[in-house]
Amino acid sequence: MQVNIELIQGKDRNYKVYIDELGKLNFNTKVAIVTNPTVAKYHLDKVSRLINANELHIITIPDGEEYKNLDTLEFILNECFKYRLDRKSILLALGGGVIGDMTGFVASIFQRGIDFIQIPTTLLAQVDASVGGKTGVNSKYGKNLIGAFWQPKAVYCETEFLKTLPKREFNAGIAEIIKMAITFDKEFFEWLEEHNLNNGEDLKTAILKSIETKARVVSLDEREAGIRAVLNYGHTFGHVVENETEYKKYLHGEAVSIGIVMANELSLKLGLISKENVIRIKYLLQRYNLPIDYKIEDVENFYEHFFLDKKSNKNQITFILPKEIGGYEIKKNIDKNLILDVLKDFE
Amino acid sequence: MQVNIELIQGKDRNYKVYIDELGKLNFNTKVAIVTNPTVAKYHLDKVSRLINANELHIITIPDGEEYKNLDTLEFILNECFKYRLDRKSILLALGGGVIGDMTGFVASIFQRGIDFIQIPTTLLAQVDASVGGKTGVNSKYGKNLIGAFWQPKAVYCETEFLKTLPKREFNAGIAEIIKMAITFDKEFFEWLEEHNLNNGEDLKTAILKSIETKARVVSLDEREAGIRAVLNYGHTFGHVVENETEYKKYLHGEAVSIGIVMANELSLKLGLISKENVIRIKYLLQRYNLPIDYKIEDVENFYEHFFLDKKSNKNQITFILPKEIGGYEIKKNIDKNLILDVLKDFE
Numbered sequence: 001m002q003v004n005i006e007l008i009q010g011k012d013r014n015y016k017v018y019i020d021e022l023g024k025l026n027f028n029t030k031v032a033i034v035t036n037p038t039v040a041k042y043h044l045d046k047v048s049r050l051i052n053a054n055e056l057h058i059i060t061i062p063d064g065e066e067y068k069n070l071d072t073l074e075f076i077l078n079e080c081f082k083y084r085l086d087r088k089s090i091l092l093a094l095g096g097g098v099i100g101d102m103t104g105f106v107a108s109i110f111q112r113g114i115d116f117i118q119i120p121t122t123l124l125a126q127v128d129a130s131v132g133g134k135t136g137v138n139s140k141y142g143k144n145l146i147g148a149f150w151q152p153k154a155v156y157c158e159t160e161f162l163k164t165l166p167k168r169e170f171n172a173g174i175a176e177i178i179k180m181a182i183t184f185d186k187e188f189f190e191w192l193e194e195h196n197l198n199n200g201e202d203l204k205t206a207i208l209k210s211i212e213t214k215a216r217v218v219s220l221d222e223r224e225a226g227i228r229a230v231l232n233y234g235h236t237f238g239h240v241v242e243n244e245t246e247y248k249k250y251l252h253g254e255a256v257s258i259g260i261v262m263a264n265e266l267s268l269k270l271g272l273i274s275k276e277n278v279i280r281i282k283y284l285l286q287r288y289n290l291p292i293d294y295k296i297e298d299v300e301n302f303y304e305h306f307f308l309d310k311k312s313n314k315n316q317i318t319f320i321l322p323k324e325i326g327g328y329e330i331k332k333n334i335d336k337n338l339i340l341d342v343l344k345d346f347e
Numbered sequence: 348m349q350v351n352i353e354l355i356q357g358k359d360r361n362y363k364v365y366i367d368e369l370g371k372l373n374f375n376t377k378v379a380i381v382t383n384p385t386v387a388k389y390h391l392d393k394v395s396r397l398i399n400a401n402e403l404h405i406i407t408i409p410d411g412e413e414y415k416n417l418d419t420l421e422f423i424l425n426e427c428f429k430y431r432l433d434r435k436s437i438l439l440a441l442g443g444g445v446i447g448d449m450t451g452f453v454a455s456i457f458q459r460g461i462d463f464i465q466i467p468t469t470l471l472a473q474v475d476a477s478v479g480g481k482t483g484v485n486s487k488y489g490k491n492l493i494g495a496f497w498q499p500k501a502v503y504c505e506t507e508f509l510k511t512l513p514k515r516e517f518n519a520g521i522a523e524i525i526k527m528a529i530t531f532d533k534e535f536f537e538w539l540e541e542h543n544l545n546n547g548e549d550l551k552t553a554i555l556k557s558i559e560t561k562a563r564v565v566s567l568d569e570r571e572a573g574i575r576a577v578l579n580y581g582h583t584f585g586h587v588v589e590n591e592t593e594y595k596k597y598l599h600g601e602a603v604s605i606g607i608v609m610a611n612e613l614s615l616k617l618g619l620i621s622k623e624n625v626i627r628i629k630y631l632l633q634r635y636n637l638p639i640d641y642k643i644e645d646v647e648n649f650y651e652h653f654f655l656d657k658k659s660n661k662n663q664i665t666f667i668l669p670k671e672i673g674g675y676e677i678k679k680n681i682d683k684n685l686i687l688d689v690l691k692d693f694e
Contacts, residue, residue: 070421081488084654109456112483112494136459141428147459148495307431 001204003211005131005151006219017130017155017211019204022119027053030085034076034103035094036063039121042164047094047119057083061102065247068098068138070146076106090115090153096122096169097129097252101147104135108150118155122165123173124253126157127180127210132218132228143239143247157211159204171288172253175234177210178284179260183233184213186326193284230328233320234259240305241294250291257290265342266334267321277325299343303336348551350558352478352498353566364477364502364558366551369466374400377432381423381450382441383410386468389511394441394466404430408449412594415445415485417493423453437462437500443469443516444476444599448494451482455497465502469512470520471600473504474527474557479565479575490586490594504558506551518635519600522581524557525631526607530580531560533673540631577675580667581606587652588641597638604637613681613689614668624672646690650683 001019031053059079093103107116120126136147181189195202221228238259267273282292296302306317319331348366378400406426440450447465454463467473483494528536542549568575585606614620629639643649653664666678
């Protein structure tokens with residue numbers, strides 16, 4: 001199965017996401033695979049054997065979000081120089097979101113930009129990072145604050161690779177699938193309620209559906225001026241949760257799950273969503289063991305954290321709120337007290 | 348005077364270079380000026396007074412090419428976060444090429460891209476860095492090996508600012524003007540032979556002419572796939588000279604001057620340029636006290652250095668050679684022995 005990613009602002013950067021179609025890859029250039037030891041153990045041999053290149057190099061970085069920073073970026077860059085990669089060389093990201101985001105960012109700045117290919121090995125990366133061209137690293141001031149928009153040349157999603165994923169990480173990926181359904185596609189949400197993503201065929205359908213949905217959104221708004229911001233549903237709150245817990249306690253998808261629940265409470269207070277739909281969403285998240293609660297220590301402090309998030313222009317916070325199921329509203333200038341009321345429910 | 352920079356691959360990124368037209372600048376956003384102490388001493392007060400912004404911050408980095416690296420990049424980024432710049436904020440580069448290249452690079456990766464404006468204060472930066480959108484930093488493996496293409500929103504060249512430049516730095520800028528004339532514009536070269544750039548009006552004309560020439564080239568080839576490579580005339584050799592002398596002995600324009608002389612010798616050996624024209628060029632460079640000689644310690648070592656240069660794809664070196672005056676040839680696969688012969692003349 002294939003999804004065409006079409007970018008209206010630059011047709012030369014269109015590419016395809018292939019689902020379960022990974023075969024021989026032939027390159028008349030140098031190729032470097034960027035991966036980590038965990039992923040390498042399961043999938044590197046297989047992927048290496050599929051690659052036919054002038055030279056094939058392996059760049060291994062430590063596993064974990066805490067290494068998604070400028071130091072690791074410099075390490076990858078130096079490996080590229082050491083192997084004398086040039087402007088025609090291709091980077092191949094083999095791993096989850098951290099590997100994909102960092103490899104894409106290196107590709108965007110190595111000699112002012114080279115090509116890269118993604119082979120996402122987590123569910124989250126397959127449904128989320130595979131489309132959109134967002135690359136980057138974290139800074140001590142927040143997540144993904146340094147980066148570039150840089151599109152891959154192709155993305156290969158192999159559902160087989162997901163079999164080695166820890167259950168918890170698999171479920172975290174489902175949070176992003178649910179997120180997409182809530183704001184963009186009521187039918188898909190209902191389909192999710194009726195199916196079980198632990199079933200291989202249903203999983204494949206859900207991945208395809210998620211990628212198609214994200215592709216539609218991104219193609220309309222590559223640089224996140226409008227509708228693309230809706231993909232951040234659950235992320236405004238979720239980023240603060242990740243930040244407060246230093247990216248250690250929750251996987252990204254888990255933090256998004258909490259963020260979805262928090263955003264829904266705000267939506268409920270504003271009369272945008274019914275209590276019933278809030279509960280349906282919670283129920284679906286819980287079916288995949290996703291967290292729906294979080295203990296806020298200090299609501300003022302939590303609130304302050306919003307303002308370092310890069311989505312908050314001119315010190316305004318933008319909230320993406322569900323409008324029942326299948327719709328959304330982009331809200332600014334929400335009264336601080338109303339937000340504090342929501343946060344207090346989590347104290 | 349104004350020059351329109353038109354980029355055929357993306358009209359939304361077109362901008363103007365203004366010559367001696369700097370006036371009040373009004374912004375409804377936060378602005379941060381990136382500069383160094385040397386430039387700040389002469390020009391910061393004047394520029395600051397012209398800016399009307401929601402907040403104005405000053406980010407000062409040390410003066411010198413040796414600070415054009417990832418560490419300084421991270422310092423600037425952290426200053427931006429500290430001042431809570433957001434996606435609407437604007438960076439203003441006040442300084443020479445190092446400041447412009449680094450500020451542009453930060454602008455390209457801060458929150459995945461914000462606007463920047465350039466006020467180049469050296470002749471080199473006015474005629475070269477002001478057009479083309481090349482941004483970046485050096486790595487220990489070579490010059491400008493890490494970076495991005497990122498266009499400014501506007502460039503203000505003030506010839507008045509050049510009056511505080513050390514004579515040596517002023518002359519180094521003239522090397523790039525001469526470079527442009529040799530490969531693209533015979534009439535301009537002859538005009539340069541007949542005029543003296545120490546005269547204010549002639550200088551202004553030469554700056555305008557250089558910017559127009561570069562703009563024409565860049566608009567045809569923003570990402571350096573073809574003709575834009577010709578702007579690297581003198582740079583293939585020049586970068587090795589800079590590298591061998593660790594960016595300490597020569598200013599960039601001086602290294603380019605040496606590189607021009609070396610490239611001309613190769614061109615002469617290939618019968619592309621007459622001895623007479625080689626001498627005319629040397630004479631023009633010497634009039635501005637630009638170096639035309641360099642002692643190569645080890646020709647094999649010098650030759651090896653070419654291959655780390657980012658312009659050398661697949662281990663081929665691309666040489667930009669003058670075809671008499673006003674023309675050029677892009678040559679690959681030149682026999683190593685022929686190049687060594689040229690290099691031996693400099694032993």
